Amino acid sequence: MAHILEVRNLVKNYGSVEILKDINVSIESGEFLVLVGPSGCGKSTLLNCIAGLEPINAGEIIIAGRNMKGVSPKDRDIAMVFQSYALYPTMTVARNITFGMKVRGVDAATQQAKLAEVARQLQIEPLLNRRPGQLSGGQRQRVAMGRALVRDPKLFLFDEPLSNLDAKLRVEMRIEIKRLHQDLGASMVYVTHDQIEAMTLATKIVVMKDGQVQQIGTPSEIYNRPANLFVADFMGSPAMNLLPARTIRNGSGTQIEIARDGEEPLILRDHWSPDLPEKVIMGLRPEDIAEAGYRSGEKVQTATCKVELVELAGADTYVVSRLGGKEVTARFHAETQARPGQSLEFAFDLAKVSYFDPDTGQRLN
């Protein structure tokens, strides 16, 4: 299938500081690409480069097969929704939405028809004569979406469109954006630093850090097979447990040994991951550590650990223990009887275990 967007070897500097370093990303028609990364990693900058709002220092941006070199933002066949919505404060909602068409000289009848269609789609008909200042955050958000939708672009760019909304509204709008994506079959690039948004919306996630792409993959790839320690730690909440461990190869396979202060080391057996170096960092998601008896499977092993903290989280209970000098969070069922100070059998499910090189941080298995 044809690429809608291709970013090749993109470099962007502000003065002497390299903000984006050799970025390569591409998406296919209808894909929902989410850019995630910590604050300041260059997500907005990348989006602005794609939109043509910032000049680039090297590399190429190709939208729908057309090289965008020297093409101005308005001719790139894109629409963008900003974090602050950037609604024109002195114009009514209707004029905000039709402004782009007016500038382009679209005739009035077409403008009105498109406005009506978008207003219906987003259910903002009663708001059309208001100013942005007279709208709630969620309504402004819709209007900003409306302004993007009327353009009917090849590519939508969203820069943290939900970050100014409260938690409940954010979930609602997230669902709405997902539905829009499905209905329109549009191609989208969506920036967020909320990893739940990333996981739920994306067909493809790009994790960035310090202007570099760390990993590109489907949400499940990113979640289950993080490419390095940064991605492992960044994606998922509570974060993946990352435990320094020693491997010992013996006859029957590999033994994983995790040190514990004042106690015998914890020993787990892993016959399935070959060729691990002696020192590794083992990554296990909280949901892969359960109370013994509540998890079964070929790769489940139990061990006794001391409970340090118990956190109720409604549907689950997070139980914190200590292994390899680090806090380890396990996800227990809601009715667990675990109490702080207790020693308890934990079940470790190694089906989705990750191993990382402690020096390079790269994934080993």
Next chain:
Amino acid sequence: MTDITSENTGRPLAHAVRNILLRWLLLALLGLFALYYLMPLFVMLTTSLKSLEEIRTGSLVALPREVTFDAWAKAWSGACTGIQCEGVRPFFWNSILLAVPAVFLSTLFGAVNGYVIAHWRFRGSNLIFSLMLFGCFIPFQVVLLPMARVLGIMGLAGTIPGLIFVHVVYGLGFTTLFFRNYYVTIPQELVKAAKIDGAGFFRIFWSIFLPLSLPIVVVTVIWQFTQIWNDFLFGVSFSQSGTQPVTVALNNIVNSTTGVKEYNVDMAAAIIAALPTMLVYVIAGKYFIRGLTAGSVKG
């Protein structure tokens, strides 16, 4: 003040009395200041309504026994400014012909400059802005000679367009500063959104920035109008007999009378000369305060 009633619960009477006393003290103090500032105006106004005879015999602060507008009429159209005796009227019109275009142009250019410096940064834009700021601090006297030379070269010496030019150039530093500081509070994303919508440099200025600019336009207009209308030094330096602004004429009236000094005419002329700036403040004053304190523009 609002919670007088809620405080009443403890010792109602003592509290109420103290509050009232404080209030009155405050009012008295404010009244005193107001009086102090209004005194000169009062003296000017009463003196301008007296006859010369009464001024000579009466007290300075007394109300006029007999109100007469003769002095006003003479100041407007009969007082002598040197050899010419047409009052301040022709010069008043000169000032209007000078101030209106000069205020308009300096405000307009300031707005465009501020827009560029705040949102269309280019290499060296900061330097240019610093230089313009520096321009605000150059004393009038320093520019007199070079400016006279420039006006001469341009063939505008002694003309009203020449004076307009001087005021526009001199005011640009301030107006640019005002608009720049106002426009930096407008989010950059607004410009980006408009660019994606296809709007260009002037379209964005016209459709998005100007409609937001009322408060700062008012501030700038008041500032510039006051500066230009009240200016004496540029007026006296760069004008000739037919093109002098009202401030220069006022000076001439006050200084060139021979024989008896007509205080009432002087006062009337001074008030006439000051009326337009007062008018501008009265009409636009409330926007002035609002504009000075206007913060960021929330979408």
